[in-house]
Amino acid sequence: MRIFLSLFTMLMLCGVLASAQTRLVSGKITDKDGAVVPFATIKIKGSTTGLQADAAGAYTIKVMDSDVLEVSAANFKPVVVAVGTQTSILTTLEKTGTLEEVIVTNAFGIKRTARSVSSNAQVVSSDQLNTVRQTNINNALAGKVSGIQVRSQSSAALGAETSIRLRGESNAGGGATGPLYVVDGTIIPSSNDINPDDIEDITVLQGPQGAALFGPDGSNGAIVVTTKKGKKGSKGLGIDINTGVQFDKIYILPNYQNSYAGGGRSNLTRFTWEPGMPDFWKPLDGKFYPDYTDDASWGPRMAGQEYIPWYSWYPGTEYAGTTAKLTPQPNNSRDFFNTGVTTLNNISLSKVTDGSNIRVSYTNQDQKGLIPTSYLKRHNLNVNASFDLSPNLLLSTNITYINQQSNAENDNAYGNNSTGNFNSWFHRDLDMSKLRELQGLTTPDGTLASWNHSNPDGGFNPANPNAFYRGNYWYNPYAYYNNSAVLTSRDRLFGDISLTYKINNDFSIRGTYRKQQLTTNQEVTLNDILQYSAGQASINNSYSGAAANNGKAYYGTQQTWSNRNVFELVASYKKKIKDFQVNANAGLESVQISSKSINAGTNGGFNVAGLFTLSNSKNPIDYSNFRSEQKRNAIFARGDIGWRNMLFGEFVLRNDWASVLPVGQGLFTKSFGGSFVFSDLVKEELPWISFGKMRLSYGTVTRLIAPYQLAVSYALATQSWNGNGLMGTPNTFPDKGLKGATASTTEVGLDLRFLKNRFGINITYYDSKDTRAPISAQVTGTTGVTNLLANVGSTKRRGIDIQFNAKPIVQQNFSWDFNANFSKQLENTVTAIAPGVDQLVFEGGASFSSITPPVTVNAIGKQWGMMLGGGARRINGQRVIETDPTAANYGQYIKDQELVFYGSVLPDYTGGVQNTFSIFKNFIINVNIDYQVGGKFFSLSDMWGSYSGLLARTAVLNDKGNPVRDAVADGGGVKTSGVDGNGKPVSFYVNAQSYFRGLVENNIFDDYIYDLTFVKVRELSFGYRIPVNRLKIGKFLQNATFSIVSRNPWLLYSKTKDFDPAEIGGVYGEDGQLPGTRSVGINLKLGF
């Protein structure tokens, strides 16, 4: 290794010595509109050598006054420039064709022309990305890149992270592995911290051969973001304003039944007033009431009959002691949610002079959430600057600071207080406007009024009215959110500062320091009144500390700090020698990653009501703290060589050392590729082919392990037992010889464009293998440990990615641009887990004492992420029915002894279509559609919603035309059709409650496994480019665009109507997730 470094040093010394003879000039190349022309070739006339401008169109060259420069670039007409006495040369090129050269960005900010790259690197421009302004780039990428699956989340979950998959999943151990996010060379752990308003373009690098240069972090591919810089040549003040507002409304909710009221009693009960009961109940004597206590909806038919609503029993309102009409409330859960309002404002200023370039951008995001009391506010400041300290020395810096404050209980878990309530356990007859009106109602003793209070026939005890008035399981949902909060504050700082030294025409060296830091503070509060007003299940709050407190009043706080420091040294060399263009880089990278956190919460409730502080804890507080640090070093070299801009070859070599690995283990990564632009050879013979390229690449990438995994380590329990410390043996042991591993991908591709680039297609086939990756492999706990961390996980992935673009109509007043992409995963198989282990459970949701909903497993030889769970026994595909009249489940489906594989959670196909229509030049309509086919998820909401009689399926008519809820003897009942134990067809009618409860109680989940298939219009935008020149305001306003936009306007097709399959909470499915939403908004963009 020393030899390699020394060699490099010598090469650079040679460069310095050679520079003494001539004078240095700098140059910049732009097109007629002032936009940068990257990677142009500059040659001194008469010499055989030349050089290439960089991605920003800049170059420096050593010349004599008498020299003449020849400047050429693909798709531009070449020009000749005499140097004379100029010290800086601005060259303007004129386009020859319609094709714009796409620039691909890789690690360390290395930019290449798309033509020369040997793997499928897709670039999404700012305009394509921001058709509709999204607050998260992952959502904005959906459907626009092939090989991507965007797993969006409901916008009711403010600030929730959307995850994406690039070409499926590679981890045999299960955990979902997202790609790396890189902003101007700096790795950012959260896609939410990338501001779409500041993005110039995004390069998506899929898999090892594309992202090899990133080392271990890039093992799942990389989303490489280049931010906007100040642009040379632009006119005006350099001020841009982008302002918009969007309104979010609930779009998709489960299909409820609206015929039967709440409770477990199918008839109303007559109320008899007794002495000791409140006097204001007297008028209710002889009136009828439903079962309030049972939180299901197996109640009486809603037919407008007189009944006593839940709030009549509470004193202090005009409704006390009154009755109402029992009528359906089809929109009650929809009405709970607010209209979400998001305002998004950005202003950016840029200034470019000869020796400097600065852009400052500020974005303000303000969201009022769909869940009452929720909000999110965000400030994003970005400064991007570079200065030429001398012709050879460039200083540049890029700093982003983000501050975010939110109150958002993004709880998708079972029993959450919005959808977890409405879709699993609820009364369909509840009038949401009453719940909203009475959200502050309490009894004189301080109990929050609840629709789920006790029934008066349980006996009202005047000495303890709370026992009657408190909610058995649920609060008024408004009251819950009024009395709880999850306040989060985040401060993210990231950026870099670098110094580039240009030694001569060919050599430069750059040192960069990067930093990425996140500080968070979270406070969770649950007011005493919730504890006092809770019946049984009490406060469902999934925040860890609060959850462990069994529904007590709670205050918890968490502070985290994480930091990543990087030092890079990159030497770059580029040279044009006759027909060859050579580019090479080499360098070293040193990374330090650390994090610390401290976490504390009250235990057992409060001593003093309403005081949210740790010292108010009834029992000793729960607390924990955590520290983690890792260091890595790497050396790397890469190079590419092009011949006549037609034949290209490239390589990457990289070696990583990391503190997390066994001492001395280095991980070596390599990647090779080549591409051939054959269209240049067949221009004459096949004139209809405007561009044709074949490419082939192979690469490996490394997989690391987490810090501190090599030894068995023991943690102490937080609290001691009367002075005795407690310590448990960890359940995961490292296997002997645990180490990092490598993964590899081979990729071939073909890029074709026809008829002057009006049609283009890009096809890629890839084959990826992960071999003996370190995973936490389950072993039977009877060994004493439940997991062994071992090099045992292998997966195999193959697939096809296709991008297609066309300009089917190009008219003076109407044009249609069309981009489509499609990817099919041919396989994503788990090939090894651990010796003797054929499957591994890796994700599941809530489970209940005797009810175990399906889980997600990896099983050898099967697709990654199989849904596995209880299901009906089948004979030739027909469900088997219990035919023994004495059996409890007579007439119902029988559970199979074996668990059933329901299919993989991964979709078979994903893709999207973007259409841009330009009408009369100034009107632009964008319609962006995306889709996925296949893949499974489990719905716990639907399972409980059916069990509880909330969903439409529990109140339909059977094939006799009678309500299924009618008695079987009266022609009602759910019809079961299947076979008996001998395969003979049989059919029964089963009491509806018994049927829907029986499925759940017997762990038969067939009916609650759904397809993830959908087709949706995700983005719709109608824009008008205001003709500023015609309006004679062009002097101070450069451009202005007004647009009406909509996000998720239309779910065109989905197999389930209860959820938006594009927004499923977990990998396995959902437990009570927040609903799908649709937004409309307006946006105004002004450039001064």
Added chain:
Amino acid sequence: MKLFNKLPFTIALAAMLFTGCDKLKDFGDTNVDPNRTTSPNTAALLTNILASVPNRASQITPGYFCQYFSETQYPGASLYVLPQADFDGIYAGAMYDCQNIINTNSNPATANSAASNGSNNNQIAIARIIKAFYFWTITDTWGDAPYSEALTGGENKFPKYDKQEDIYKGVLSELKLAVAQFDGGVAVKGDIVYGGDIVKWKKLANSIRLLVSMRMSKKYPGSGQFAANEFNAALADPAGTITSNADNFSVKYPGGSYNSPWFLLYDSRKDQGQANTFVALLAGLGDKRQLNNIYGSSQIGVPYGRNRDFMNNTWGSVFSADQWSRVLAPSLRSSSGRVDIVHSAAILLTRAEARERGWTNAATEPSTAKALYEDAITASHTQWGLTASDAASYVGSSTIAYGTITQENLNKIALQKYIALYPDGLQGWCEWRRTGIPVLTPAQDALNSGGKIPRRFVYGVNDYSTNKANVTAAAALLTGGDSQDAKVWWDQ
């Protein structure tokens, strides 16, 4: 300017020359975990184990089966919905902690430093006793289970399932060896039950031997058979057995961060209570443990074995009144409550049974069966805060009083043991399976096919995925396969 131009280059050059491969590889102690230690503290392991032992004696589901408890609003487990549960978490938890204490005290590299927490022998002996107790409760719940090849810390990834008979023999042998292993060395630290008193530990080990031996009474009913021999060996051990409540194996919780499982039972949900069948049984006997609101909070039992419709609509009219009986009196399920795991009442009743069965005689057991029976009832009454005279008047009633007919006496002993073991559902269920006393009527609205009270737990899903060949082989040995109706070896 020239110097300025060269400066970064010079720095870069120096950095490159200075940074050799060795520097790149050397991370010092970066990968040493600052949050945790790599050397286990055996005293802290022992406290951790003892803090979790009461979980074995406060299980709800087996308590439904033997009708100590019933469910209120959402009955499921009490209607015999498939009792499938994983045991591997228990092995990986407290049982491997026991093994870890044994390993750390046996390994020459660590034994010396471990001895600062008590003599190596004493620590190992205590760990052996608890580990054996755990194996006993596991095999009684599921039947055959990994034993001889278990707890290797991942060395043997696929432990075979041993036959229950072999586990029983192993458990008895381990307990015997543990009693013999105690030495006069330093008392063990971290012992939150007996404070390192080895006399009490020996008594506990011998007492568990009595209980384990008696559980084989269906298989080995005779006096000269294996069970009786093991019983006598334990009884004859000079260290003795638990005869007074002062020697009970009980965990008293400190409250606050470590709460009694009976406190946690009602800390959020409130959908279990005393079964009406149990309440009626004890009320019929005039049993003050029930009538004085000790075993439960009232005399209104929760209907046993009824479905949700009945519980909601018919019985639901008393549901919200907080009148029905919770498990144990509120004072006994405080957060700092006590859980009795092995107590003198159960041991004395077991000895009474052995004497009545003729396993023991006047030479080996000087007390008569009647005396042991009455002592046991007194011990149970005082254990729950009643007096000896309460016990005396209870024994005075004709239904309780010891008689002369062996089978009747055995039934009376069995009934008293069933009552005395309350609220330890697992032990109550095991004794009911062994003796058939009391006669229990299965749940009226049982959800399982056949509607019978489960005889065992079904093997959990984890082993079916991680140790499939072995669990499948074990299931194949069961009559009717891995079902809740199959009987474990000693129950056949």
